[in-house]
Amino acid sequence: MAKIFQRAFGLKSVLRCTKVSAARKLIPLDSPSILATNHFYLSKNCTRTLATDTAEKSKSLPPERRPFSRVTKEDLNYFQSILPGRTITDPDLLESNNVDWLKSVRGSSEVLLRPQTTAEVSQILRYCNSPLMNNVLGFDTVSGILTCQAGCVLENLSLYLEEKDYIMPLDLGAKGSCHIGGNVATNAGGLRLLRYGSLRGTVLGLEVVLADGRVLDCLSTLRKDNTGYDLKQLFIGSEGTLGVITAVSVLCPRKPKSVNVVFLGCETFEQLLKTFQLCRGMLGEILSAFEFLDSECMRLLNTHLKLSNPISDCPFYIVIETAGSDPNHDSEKLHNFLDEAMNTSLVTDGTVATEESKIKALWSMHLPAGPGHEAAPGQRARSVVGYGHVGDGNLHLNITSPAKNPALLAAIEPFVYEWTAQRRGSISAEHGLGLKKRNYIYYSKPSRAVSLMGDVKHMLDPKGILNPYKTLPDHFR
Amino acid sequence: MAKIFQRAFGLKSVLRCTKVSAARKLIPLDSPSILATNHFYLSKNCTRTLATDTAEKSKSLPPERRPFSRVTKEDLNYFQSILPGRTITDPDLLESNNVDWLKSVRGSSEVLLRPQTTAEVSQILRYCNSPLMNNVLGFDTVSGILTCQAGCVLENLSLYLEEKDYIMPLDLGAKGSCHIGGNVATNAGGLRLLRYGSLRGTVLGLEVVLADGRVLDCLSTLRKDNTGYDLKQLFIGSEGTLGVITAVSVLCPRKPKSVNVVFLGCETFEQLLKTFQLCRGMLGEILSAFEFLDSECMRLLNTHLKLSNPISDCPFYIVIETAGSDPNHDSEKLHNFLDEAMNTSLVTDGTVATEESKIKALWSMHLPAGPGHEAAPGQRARSVVGYGHVGDGNLHLNITSPAKNPALLAAIEPFVYEWTAQRRGSISAEHGLGLKKRNYIYYSKPSRAVSLMGDVKHMLDPKGILNPYKTLPDHFR
Structure with a gap:
């Protein structure tokens, strides 16, 4: 829990480190903005990655290190005095906390802090800069x-x-x-x-x-x-x-008294959109999710997660969830909608679940394939998978290869962002810009807006110590 | 429409004026931040009110005039050149545009501008500063x-x-x-x-x-x-x-296929809150409004708006609206809820409307009495009325007197704000702080937050030309 906790709070980022020469050490060690650091990690990992990625000229290359201080014994003593037993320096624990779930980004923090109160967070940020506060x-x-x-x-x-x-x-x-x-x-x-x-x-x-x-x-x-x-x-x-x-x-909303999940098959994406419109009208206030996956996604779910298609093969699949306060009313609305969708041939096949176990099984059909596939040896070279939240206008595109393939990545990333920008879409609807997309922000936001974001950042964090290298493009440092 | 348009856009405020001596005229007449002004209005009205209110030591007294420029013939020529026929200086039109609906605040603008495009707004703000763009x-x-x-x-x-x-x-x-x-x-x-x-x-x-x-x-x-x-x-x-x-x-949400309004009577405010909880559970996703009015509010509606109480006399009245996609389902949910509320004696009387005319009549019972009463001669000295949006935790308190009564106002305003602050409530849930409550902000926001609001204002409007004297307290100028 600690590592996820830390990740969610940007603690790892706050404690993001950098190797600096004594001359560039602009922030004194005893200043409030001191940051934890591990130059061994950096020289061993980050620098190498930097060299490789620079050759690829990718916009998401690791950011140039900024003149932050290093963690000293005095810093550790201070953290241990205010967070006894919650100042972690164990290399194994640090190793697992320095890598993201997709294993695509590596940090180099040398200390993991686990504060428990707002006052402790304030103390840490006062000393350098951030939470197990779970009440x-x-x-x-x-x-x-x-x-x-x-x-x-x-x-x-x-x-x-x-x-x-x-x-x-x-x-x-x-x-x-x-x-x-x-x-x-x-x-x-x-x-x-x-x-x-x-x-x-x-x-x-x-x-x-x-x-x-x-x-x-x-x-x-x-x-x-x-x-x-x-x-x-x-x-x-x-x-x-x-x-x-x-x-x-x-x-918080009231807990619904009845939940149903439907899994449907569609011939075209246009029919899928028409089904969404029909269901918005007929299910109205009880519609709680409208998700889709394509046939390639279904194939991968079959192959890798051993999940079998509960209906006949179709180019597109829909998962619809209803949540309401009266099981009879919900069921009647749902069946009226399904009758209409079948009679007008918008959908070609489908199944309904009302018991919790069947609902969970249908929902699992919508999960992303996950990072495991990327590393699975001997599988087919490449797959392109589409799925996601049609109801929110937000789709996922997963493209996988058996091994890391910088040339493939370089071919995809500018193209997908350009295509999205031409349609005034968001290059990051759900997950934020983070480290990897920070320099792609102009695909979705005009330069005037990005400039104003820089003003906001400068107003609230003039020294740039909060989650550096993220969200805003490099030239804002 | 023009005047409301202007009010909604803060144009009147942007064109808010001030009388300044030549020495204090910090902003040159040809600067981009020139503001329209009418010193006759100010010397005749604002100054007098200021003197009176200062004696009352009210925090909502008219703000001290800031060193804005005055509207010149050149300014008018410019506005007429970019907005031909839409640069209004007619005294009658200006008069009606310089007063709010409650006739409680008077502006002194000498020019009313009616731009039609974003480019025009941009031109005006470039010249000094603010929109009939209704497409x-x-x-x-x-x-x-x-x-x-x-x-x-x-x-x-x-x-x-x-x-x-x-x-x-x-x-x-x-x-x-x-x-x-x-x-x-x-x-x-x-x-x-x-x-x-x-x-x-x-x-x-x-x-x-x-x-x-x-x-x-x-x-x-x-x-x-x-x-x-x-x-x-x-x-x-x-x-x-x-x-x-x-x-x-x-x-935008889908138009509901069925709308019902219920008018209920309750003995205590606690029963009213219990009724809200019951109805949140039983009406669930079709509940669209839960409003209340008290018996004094009902008396005023009877007396002044000739609206008769559709049910028997009660201390508290509730207006509930449902909106859903199936008339039969909605009606069944509503009647199940009403049965339960009546059987458990939460409500003592009630009536239901499904036709549009009856719905409108019931909704009219919830309207505030309006400013007319304040000026109605010969009526009873004072009434205290409570009504509003229980479902949102936001109630209105209207206290009326036959004539302007500064002593009464002074007795109410600090007390109500203090009472609200003690319960961590908002002294302005719905209507913003505007001119009158700008100096009361600390009752609902800590000084650190207000200070940060000042930073945001300074970042986006360093010269303070946008809707001056509003929202933020006077010391932020």
Whole structure:
């Protein structure tokens, strides 16, 4: 849990390191903005990767190291004094915390800190810069508003709320390990966005520690509040680059009394879109998800995850979820819709699930294939897979190769971004720009907007110590 | 329409004037930040009011005039050259445009400008500073996303969408005259917030003209976009003090096939809250509004608007609206809920409306009494009325007196704000801080947050020319 926790909070990023010569050490070791560092990691890993990627002239190459300080024994002593037993330097633990899930990015932090209170976060950021704060602070059963610390695991919050007949307004594949603070910091979308809207509407308040260590209390639990500017919006989706979220209040919907999942097959993408329109009209207020996968995605699910297609083979598949307060009404709406979709030949085959186990089985058909395939030896060279959240206008494109293939990557990435930009789409609908897409921001945002983002960053983090190298393009340093 | 248009866009505020001595005229007449002015208005009205209110030591007294320039003949010539026929100086038209609906605040602008395009707005802001831009720019029938100019009247947008089987995600009493740009600039809540959420979630994109005349294009039509910071959020609810909104894209829900309104009576406020909980559970996804009014509000509606109580006399009344996709299902849910509420004695009386005329009649019971009463001669000295949006945790308190009564006002305003602050409530849930509440912001926001709001204002409008004297407290000038 600790590593995911840390990842969600950008702690690893805050503790991102750099090798610096004494002459470039602009920030004194005892300054509030000192950063943890491990130059051995850097010289061994980052530098090599840098050399390779520079040759590829990729825009997502590892960023040039900035003049941050190194972790000293004195720093470690200080961290151990304020976080006894929660200042981790074990190499194995650090190794697993320095790599992302896709094993595509490597950090080089030498220290892992596990603070438990807002005051501790503030202390750390004051000394250099960021959370296991996983307590529910309150829940109002009349309004359905939950207030909790940012380190709460999404699934734990869901289980807590379920006893009270409520649910979280978001659901993600990673719910068992991701933290609500990280969800908010990355403005996570997930499976329920179609029904309950984005975190920009459901998050009612935030507590944030600013770059200089000051605590900003915007932890309101009000559905409506128009007293001045809505500062919390600055931190939602800013990927930890403007402040560290330490607590969250969120508006939670009632737990639905009935849930159904339908798996359908379609001949064309146009029919799929027409099916979406029909279902928006006929299922109305009970529609909670509309997802799709293509035939190649189905083939991979068959081959690698041993999941069998529950219906006959089709070019496109649809997963529809309904959630409502009356099982009979929901079932009637669903069957009326299915009758209409079949009679008008929009869909060619389908199956319905109402029991939880069958629902889970159908939902598993929609999971991404995951990084395992990329490394699987001896499999077919390349596959192109499309799936995702049609209801939110947000699709995933996964292209896999048996081994790392820089030439293939170089052929895909500019092309996909250009195609998306021509249609005024987002090159990062769900996951943020992070490290890899920071220099591609201009494909989706005009230069004036990016320039204003730079002003916002400078206003809130003038020394650039919060999650450096992320979100904003390199020339903003 | 022109005056409302202007109000919604903060144009009047942008053209807010001040009397200055030549020595204090910091901004040259030909500078980009020149403001329209009328010192006769000010010396005649504002100065007198200032003197009176200073004696009352009210925090909402008219702000001290800032060293803005005056409108010259050259300025008028310029405006007439870029806006022929749309540069208004007619005293009668100006008079009606210089007063708010409640007749509680008076401006002193000498010119009313009516631009029609973003380029014109940009020209005006370049010359000094702010929109009849009322065209629908596009509507996507698959996603339900509407893009329009900021000058579109909310009701016109609703009528446009209704033909396409969609509705706007917000509805207000003022829909016949208010503009979508103003709705967004003030983060208007309204009657549908309980169901469709706030504009922070449903507004997908904005085009904004910045204080220096540059156009910021954030007019995205994407439900999900995490490419950098979500800059549009800065302008939602900032009351025109950070930029002028010129176009909006908004996510629209499907038009419900069935609407019902119920009017109920309750003995205690606690029973009213229990009724809300019951109805949230039993009506679930079809609940679209839960509003209340008290017995004194009902008395005033009887006396002044000749609206008769449709049920027996009660201390508290509830208006519940349902909106769904199946009339039979909705009706069944509603009657199950009403049976339960009656059987458990939560409500003592009630009536249901399904026809549009009866629905309108029941909704009219919820309207505020309006400013007419304040001036009605010979009526009883004082009434205290409570009503509002229980479903959103946002209530209205109207206290009326037959004539302006500064002593009464002074007794109410600190008390109500202190009471609200003690409960961590918002002293302005719906309407923004504007001119009158600007100095009360600390009752709802900590000083650190207000200070950061000042930084945001300074970043986006360093000369303070956008809607001066509003939202932020006086010491931020």
